[in-house]
Amino acid sequence: MSSRNVxxxxxxxxxxxxxxxxxxxxxxxxxxxxxxQTGGHAAGFACKATEKCNKxxxxxxxxxxxxxxxxxxIRILTGSEVMSxxxxxxxxxxxxxxxxxxxxxxxxxxxxxxxxxxxxGFMPFDAEAKKEYGYKKYxxxxxxxxxxxxLRLTGKxxxxxxxxxxxxxxxxxxxxxxxxxxxxxYCSKVCCPYALRLSKLIKSxxxxxxxTIFYMDVQPAGKGFYELRKSCEGLGIRxxxxxPSKVYGYVNSDFLQVKSINADTGEVILDEFDLIVLSVGLxxxxxxxxxxxTLGIDQDGHGFYRAKGELLNCxxxxxxxxxxxxxxxxxxxxxMAHGKAxxxxxxxxxxK
Amino acid sequence: MKDKIxxxxxxxxxxxxxxxxxxxxxxxxSKLSGLHFASTxxxxxxxxxxxxxxxEFVKKNKLSAAVIAGYSSRSNEKIFKNSFKKAGLNxxxxxxxxxxxxxxxxxxxxxILDRAVxxxxxxxxxxxxxxPIETQKILLNRKVxxxxxxxxxxxxxxxxxxxxxxxxLVEGGQDLGGxxxxxxxxxxxxxxxxxxxxxxxxxxxxxxxxxxxTGGHAGGFIVKIEGKDESVLEVGAIVVAVGYESIVPxxxxxxxxxxxxxxxxxxxxxxxxxxxxxxICFLTDLVDEDLxxxxxxxLRQALAVKKEFDSDVICLCKDLKVSFDGGxxxxxxxxxxxxxxxxxxxxxxxxxxxxxxxxxxxxxxxPHEEMVxxxxxxxxxxxxxxRKGFEELAKLLSVNLDSNGFFxxxxxxxLPTKSSKRGVFFVGGCRLPQNINETLTEAxxxxxxxxxxxxxxxxxxxxxxxKINSDRCVLCLTCVRTCPHGAIVVDQKEETAKVIPISCxxxxxxxxxxxxxxxxxxxxxxAKVMGQLVNSMAGEVG
Numbered sequence: 001m002s003s004r005n006v007x008x009x010x011x012x013x014x015x016x017x018x019x020x021x022x023x024x025x026x027x028x029x030x031x032x033x034x035x036x037q038t039g040g041h042a043a044g045f046a047c048k049a050t051e052k053c054n055k056x057x058x059x060x061x062x063x064x065x066x067x068x069x070x071x072x073x074i075r076i077l078t079g080s081e082v083m084s085x086x087x088x089x090x091x092x093x094x095x096x097x098x099x100x101x102x103x104x105x106x107x108x109x110x111x112x113x114x115x116x117x118x119x120x121g122f123m124p125f126d127a128e129a130k131k132e133y134g135y136k137k138y139x140x141x142x143x144x145x146x147x148x149x150x151l152r153l154t155g156k157x158x159x160x161x162x163x164x165x166x167x168x169x170x171x172x173x174x175x176x177x178x179x180x181x182x183x184x185x186y187c188s189k190v191c192c193p194y195a196l197r198l199s200k201l202i203k204s205x206x207x208x209x210x211x212t213i214f215y216m217d218v219q220p221a222g223k224g225f226y227e228l229r230k231s232c233e234g235l236g237i238r239x240x241x242x243x244p245s246k247v248y249g250y251v252n253s254d255f256l257q258v259k260s261i262n263a264d265t266g267e268v269i270l271d272e273f274d275l276i277v278l279s280v281g282l283x284x285x286x287x288x289x290x291x292x293x294t295l296g297i298d299q300d301g302h303g304f305y306r307a308k309g310e311l312l313n314c315x316x317x318x319x320x321x322x323x324x325x326x327x328x329x330x331x332x333x334x335x336m337a338h339g340k341a342x343x344x345x346x347x348x349x350x351x352k
Numbered sequence: 353m354k355d356k357i358x359x360x361x362x363x364x365x366x367x368x369x370x371x372x373x374x375x376x377x378x379x380x381x382s383k384l385s386g387l388h389f390a391s392t393x394x395x396x397x398x399x400x401x402x403x404x405x406x407x408e409f410v411k412k413n414k415l416s417a418a419v420i421a422g423y424s425s426r427s428n429e430k431i432f433k434n435s436f437k438k439a440g441l442n443x444x445x446x447x448x449x450x451x452x453x454x455x456x457x458x459x460x461x462x463x464i465l466d467r468a469v470x471x472x473x474x475x476x477x478x479x480x481x482x483x484p485i486e487t488q489k490i491l492l493n494r495k496v497x498x499x500x501x502x503x504x505x506x507x508x509x510x511x512x513x514x515x516x517x518x519x520x521l522v523e524g525g526q527d528l529g530g531x532x533x534x535x536x537x538x539x540x541x542x543x544x545x546x547x548x549x550x551x552x553x554x555x556x557x558x559x560x561x562x563x564x565x566t567g568g569h570a571g572g573f574i575v576k577i578e579g580k581d582e583s584v585l586e587v588g589a590i591v592v593a594v595g596y597e598s599i600v601p602x603x604x605x606x607x608x609x610x611x612x613x614x615x616x617x618x619x620x621x622x623x624x625x626x627x628x629x630x631x632i633c634f635l636t637d638l639v640d641e642d643l644x645x646x647x648x649x650x651l652r653q654a655l656a657v658k659k660e661f662d663s664d665v666i667c668l669c670k671d672l673k674v675s676f677d678g679g680x681x682x683x684x685x686x687x688x689x690x691x692x693x694x695x696x697x698x699x700x701x702x703x704x705x706x707x708x709x710x711x712x713x714x715x716x717x718x719p720h721e722e723m724v725x726x727x728x729x730x731x732x733x734x735x736x737x738x739r740k741g742f743e744e745l746a747k748l749l750s751v752n753l754d755s756n757g758f759f760x761x762x763x764x765x766x767l768p769t770k771s772s773k774r775g776v777f778f779v780g781g782c783r784l785p786q787n788i789n790e791t792l793t794e795a796x797x798x799x800x801x802x803x804x805x806x807x808x809x810x811x812x813x814x815x816x817x818x819k820i821n822s823d824r825c826v827l828c829l830t831c832v833r834t835c836p837h838g839a840i841v842v843d844q845k846e847e848t849a850k851v852i853p854i855s856c857x858x859x860x861x862x863x864x865x866x867x868x869x870x871x872x873x874x875x876x877x878x879a880k881v882m883g884q885l886v887n888s889m890a891g892e893v894g
Binding site (some may be wrong): 021024025060069070071072178180185186187189192217218219220221222223224225226241261262263264265266310312313328333334336337338339340341343344345347348351 | 434675677716799
């Protein structure tokens with residue numbers, strides 16, 4: 001007997017979108033989430049609306065999480081991880097290790113499912129690996145993700161050293177993207193749009209702040225992106241096509257100096273900033289290989305799960321489908337669409 | 353007709369025991385004088401446990417209304433509503449309040465208790481004003497109309513058919529395939545897709561035809577197809593996948609546009625007929641746009657030229673837009689093969705003399721020297737433009753176009769392909785020209801959205817949609833014009849405007865705009881809102 005049950009590994013935006021679409025089609029869906037709650041990275045993003053919505057999609061995560069709870073057909077297993085796996089399409093067996101109610105105890109759960117959707121998402125690039133930028137060494141060098149979190153929790157931007165409002169802010173693009181020296185030969189797609197939206201938000205809230213975006217190429221993202229860029233330029237945000245080579249500073253001090261090249265004169269310049277925001281890219285999960293080995297699916301050269309040809313949701317193992325950023329960098333709306341597309345592929349298989 | 357509610361259930365939902373730290377049910381209940389109620393606390397974690405607790409509570413106390421109080425009680429709304437529906441009760445006689453709010457906003461225990469009691473009492477009074485909401489069963493036609501036989505339309509149709517729905521695919525021209533039919537290397541892929549499409553029994557293809565008229569609503573559109581034959585169909589959803597026009601930005605080139613200067617699509621033809629000169633210059637980003645398809649075509653063609661013909665290849669662009677799958681790798685391979693890239697800020701100068709194109713630009717990098725390149729052929733990046741019939745089609749479907757003339761999605765955050773009108777979707781280049789992978793994903797996601805909507809074949813609607821009082825309506829058409837969802841039509845026979853419940857999103861714009869106050873939302877009638885206001889003032893003013 002084939003099973004119409006589906007396991008979705010990962011309860012981020014892509015996983016939830018796939019699960020909802022599958023539940024709509026009458027499947028019983030298990031979301032296997034290793035965190036204590038669903039929503040993934042997007043659940044920690046801040047709304048970046050200024051005088052109008054800038055379409056950052058951060059609010060969508062909150063709405064989706066509420067929505068997924070309204071489906072009795074979706075069982076959310078938080079604190080769970082896949083331990084082992086066997087069987088064939090239509091008849092998979094999954095061993096799940098699940099955190100029991102009492103802490104530090106785990107219980108084993110076995111699920112029988114007809115198909116699986118892998119939606120394990122991404123890891124933000126570990127900015128410490130770019131030693132020259134001094135992340136973690138200098139407190140006022142933060143990642144865009146840190147900025148998102150602090151904006152979401154406190155609603156304002158502050159220097160980590162003393163909590164004051166930074167006046168001069170730099171965004172460094174392509175930290176962990178398009179960089180062969182650290183083995184990241186791909187564009188993460190999302191960093192340009194989020195850096196532009198964040199800088200627009202900061203500039204709108206504190207017009208006296210001086211913002212510079214150091215970039216390589218500005219990557220478009222969807223409709224209306226060109227207008228967003230124009231509005232950033234109109235607000236007085238500086239765009240400098242030049243990635244800084246080094247950040248100088250002192251531990252426990254808020255002094256930060258950025259070494260870059262003046263595009264007009266060709267001279268090396270040292271410029272002081274109050275806050276440096278590293279626009280970190282999307283990397284595969286640290287343990288992406290473990291899951292790939294467990295499930296018998298292929299990874300690409302960068303460690304993302306490989307999709308089969310033009311079948312963007314099919315992994316190399318039949319019956320196992322891919323959704324979201326685990327297959328390659330994706331924005332929130334792309335992840336949602338990819339999740340739904342995965343559900344369509346699952347549906348096609350289960351109906352046969 | 354309002355049923356006065358005799359007894360109200362107060363269901364406190366506290367799975368993690370957090371509320372219990374701040375509030376005791378006994379204390380709350382002791383303060384609810386003047387309210388006829390029953391109360392209980394459930395600590396079950398969602399799903400079955402919670403549902404069983406609630407159903408037992410309702411049954412035992414013979415309840416017909418309840419206040420659900422918890423930290424995030426809304427998240428389980430569906431469970432409570434379903435339980436009420438199952439028991440034949442009015443699911444709108446349920447109020448959800450967030451006691452967490454009382455705890456966070458107040459702070460001292462006694463104040464928390466007062467606030468909690470206040471919230472519960474207000475919610476209870478609000479329910480008393482809630483009459484039942486009617487429901488309506490609407491049959492959904494399980495057939496979908498797909499307009500456009502490009503890759504977006506083909507993939508949407510295949511996914512819909514794979515999901516068990518019938519599809520009618522209408523293509524304006526003779527052949528299927530659209531934009532990508534001209535791209536070398538995608539022909540096998542496209543051929544396979546078209547074969548699969550033609551083999552699929554659930555898909556009917558009508559070529560050389562167009563949409564001539566539409567009526568009806570989501571789940572039951574009546575569409576008229578014109579072409580060789582005329583036909584009238586009933587379909588449940590409409591997918592617009594009519595593509596876009598790719599044009600050479602002639603106005604940016606001025607008088608220099610001649611046979612030595614061609615667009616990317618013309619160059620594609622030259623590539624496949626091996627008609628490639630020795631020195632080629634590519635020039636993109638003459639028109640600023642949101643798209644990366646130009647850069648993708650540039651990289652693909654530059655690499656192909658370099659590899660197959662070993663021509664000298666120079667690429668001039670503003671930004672290298674590599675944010676597509678494999679983009680950076682393609683860029684790297686092109687550089688490694690010997691393709692040269694230069695970035696410009698000011699538009700390059702173009703001169704054509706004696707069959708040689710001379711391109712001069714100021715290099716963006718220091719020392720900003722002027723560079724002059726000679727080439728036998730200048731290939732210009734093409735910009736995307738809307739097709740001619742877009743305006744007419746948008747009017748037919750009562751959907752909107754954006755400032756550039758492409759189809760305007762309703763809300764990019766929910767599903768970028770949903771239009772403002774329920775049941776009408778946009779896929780592919782007619783909304784936003786994207787690369788093939790993105791288009792395929794979008795097509796499948798849209799098909800899935802339609803499958804979720806139509807597969808059951810019927811839908812039970814709660815009639816929370818706007819209601820027009822036909823006695824008051826003077827047919828001024830204000831509501832018809834202001835409705836962003838095309839949900840209001842004119843009923844000629846009854847001489848009144850009418851709301852189509854399935855299209856209405858209960859946004860309330862018509863209700864607030866109607867000059868004769870003939871429109872109300874059933875959940876927020878004037879009487880109900882006033883009642884709520886009076887209730888909430890009672891504690892404070894009196």
